[in-house]
Amino acid sequence: MKHTVFILWCCLCSAALHAQVDSTLFVRAERDSAFQNNMNLDAVYNRPFLQLGKLPVTVGGYVEADYQYMGEDGITEGHSFRIPRMTLFVASSIHRRIKFLSEIELEEGGKEIAIEFAALDLSLHPMLNVRAGVVMNPIGAFNQNHDGPKWEFVDRPIAMTRMLPATWSNVGAGLFGKHYQGQWAFAYEVYLTNGFDASIISNTENKTFLPASKANSERFEESGNGRLLLTAKAAIRHQLAGEVGISYMGGTYNRFEEDGLVLDQARRLDVLALDFHATLPGTGTLLTGEWAWVWVEVPDTYTQQFGNRQQGGFVDLVQPLFRGNVLGFERGVFNLACRLEYVDWNVGTFQETGGNIGDQLWAVVPGLSFRPTAQAVIRLNYRYMQQRDILGNPPAKIGGLQLGLAAYF
């Protein structure tokens, strides 16, 4: 089914672009992948697209590839190359105030193909736009702003990909809008979509794991429990200071009745997230961060292996070291970067002992990156991570080198 959708999507793209046109006719609408000049809300459209003349269709995409040498407690799996994802997007202006954008991701060489975004936007007023289709739930900032070329790190932040699901999108509809006043901008988004399922507390990760629901493609056909997931976000931005956002996502996650029979009680999932990004005046240091809290109603008679609270986040510091002509790239930039991240998969104490439940990890990821252009990045990271099991025993120590390339095309 996924492959069929993908093939159809490719056919549509090629038809729209009149295949075999002279590539010099394409116009590249370049965007700054550092994204600081736009609000997070704009991330889906803030991408470099290729446009053929005055054709109302633009296309684009990005690819990430990397090499890594990682190991845990002295044992390594050796050297490895990966292509974590290649993403293709097509945007179309159907009317001056009606736009469509789709984003299809091929993960790990096509092992997974997913429609991450396929939504129609109808603009009624800058503060009132309607979006419907497959939408990216605006929880935190990373979920919407996840394109590899925008980041100085090979791996995505763990809290935003394995605590919160990354590229978490669902069928639904909602409203969004922006308002500018002087150097200030305010934005909001609110959507109702299909949502999670009980796999978040019944999965082979042996922990409460929200991304488990991504494997359930039925959520694109119908709501698993007849109730909708509410996701809402508000953000405020100052042109000089940066942007702060607060977001919420919540709803019933389990199928609690079927054919009129009550199988379980309805159980809720709630997520609150704060995110920010800013550029420090003077040094030009870019700060980006996000923190999220998760509450899940887990039956008291289930196992505490699946926690009812989680929290985690990350902060990235990116310091440009040099801007200028490097190896013929006239606008090359060298950055020094560091990511700090933390996840507590199971916040709380054991019922049996009152002692703290473990199941946490933290990581520090220093790195160097080189951006030959704003749309491409070569990044060298060293990841060091410690991970404790549920009892809080001495941590597993994980570390290694990652060298990656990501670019829009």
Place this chain on the structure above:
Amino acid sequence: MHKPLKIVGLIPLFAGMLLLGSCEQIIPPAPAEEDLLDGPIAGLSTAEQAQFLAGDIAFNDEVFTVESGLGPLFVATSCGSCHIGDGKGHPFTTLVRFGQTAPNTPPDHSIGGPQLQNRAIPGYVPERVPEGQPFMKITPPAVTGLGLLAALTDQQILAHADPDDLDGDGISGVPNYVTPPDYFVPQWYHQPRQGKYLGRFGKKAAAIDLLQQTVGAYKQDMGVNSTFEPLDVATGLPVDPEVSDQQVKEVVFYLRTLKAPIQRNANDAQVLRGKKLFSTIQCAACHIPEWTTPASDIAALSHQTFYPYTDLLLHDMGPGLDDGVTEGSAETYEWRTPPLWGLGLSPDAQGGTYYLLHDGRARSIEEAILLHGGEARASREAYEGLSETDKTAVLRFLESL
């Protein structure tokens, strides 16, 4: 283009090459071998190592879900949940057993049990111990070195048995003869007695071999049925197997080939003195230090001398440790001598603290000693009579195991 900038452009390349050239320095170092409980015994063939790996994955990584057969009533979702790092368990996964209150009597299944499934998948109600029923709590044991214990002959174990204390040393050593399950296949080293076989695994020595222990854990701990144990623990009805025979056998192989814990600081003067005192005060009468395996179908287990500090027999531990519940032919106050190897590493698997004795009630090695009663009372009193220096030496020795 300025030349210095060309050099700057090569910095990541040089940095990458530098790091690639020193890969061993990149990976966090391995803990010392003697500080780890997990890992295979030395001398496995490549085919045996592959089997070990398959068992390791099944034991530590296989997590059962509602879809793959968990429950509906259960205690834990995986083998590794109870035996983290192959070490002792934690009160979080304490097992509760009830139903058999006297030796050689069948458990009263009409009241549930013999093991409590205190957890349930959503929508189900977990089991509860019937009001007024006695029960015993059991901390999951470490699973290291089990293959060496399994390789011993019944004759070797029975050589230390003295159920009627004929030698008058106050220490019995009672074999627990149990009725084998249907799938049990006797080996050359088993000696049946009136259709029963010598148990050697479990707190009451109620499991004859590691297969019985394993399929029992799948069923009773995880609610996962196999062809060996096809009856659902919640309904008592037969269900399709939820774990394959192959996976069960891979786990058994894994348990058989986990290495024995390695003693630390074995030549430390205080440890050596503690070792001597341990024998002097007769702890070693039950916690027998040294054993040697006979020939085994796994070459690496053959003719191995090892130091588990157990006799695999039952002993009267006194009324303080009598929970009023039993298994097989054991009295309610009798417990199998637990192996002491790996004792000092227990906190690394129990969340940084000790949970010792059968139910984890002892929070330190010394507390565990002081809770010994029955046949062990004399040794406990001898320990209490030691000087503080000698007590410390005994404790250092036990921590070194």
